[in-house]
Structures are given as structure tokens and as C-alpha cells.
Amino acid sequence: MLALTGKMPSSFALEIGAFTVLALGAHLVVRRWAAYADPLILPITVLLTGLGLMMINRLDISDAKVYAAPPRWPLRWSRGRWSGWSSGYWCSPPS
Numbered sequence: 001m002l003a004l005t006g007k008m009p010s011s012f013a014l015e016i017g018a019f020t021v022l023a024l025g026a027h028l029v030v031r032r033w034a035a036y037a038d039p040l041i042l043p044i045t046v047l048l049t050g051l052g053l054m055m056i057n058r059l060d061i062s063d064a065k066v067y068a069a070p071p072r073w074p075l076r077w078s079r080g081r082w083s084g085w086s087s088g089y090w091c092s093p094p095s
Helices: 012-033 041-066 075-091
Strands: none
Touching (some): 012 041
């Protein structure tokens, strides 16, 4: 949001705080009840999840700016075609 509008969203601190509290809570639960678990899996998972959520949010914001005007082609038909093709491909029996 900072790169697109030049300011941070008002809910940024709340979202980061909630994500941090949930991650620390999960870490404490794992340390307490799974003492011999790999100590790197949870932090790496939390990091990758945070980066993924950040990327999805950024793409949603930029997508709304780009597609605010009517599309030049019928996008829903294109999505339908690709969805139908991929569903048929993955659901067909192997030959």
C-alpha cells in the first residue's frame, strides 16, 4: 500500500500485531507440547504465510486499480475457458 498510495494503511499495526501474537502463541504451544519438534518449520511457515498474504493483498490492490475501467476483452469467458480446460484435463482418466 505504501508504494501505491504513499501512506501506510490505518490497520497496519493491528494486523501485524495480531499476526505476531498468533505466531508467538503457536510457537509456545509447539514448544510446550511438541518439545522435540523441528524448531525451524513453524517460523519458516509463518514467514512464508506472511509473505504470501502480503503479495495477495498487493495484487488485489493493483488489480482493482488496473481493472477499474471496463476490460478490453470478456475476461469472465477467458477464465471460464481456462477453468473448463483445466478441469477436463485433470479429471480425465489417465491413458
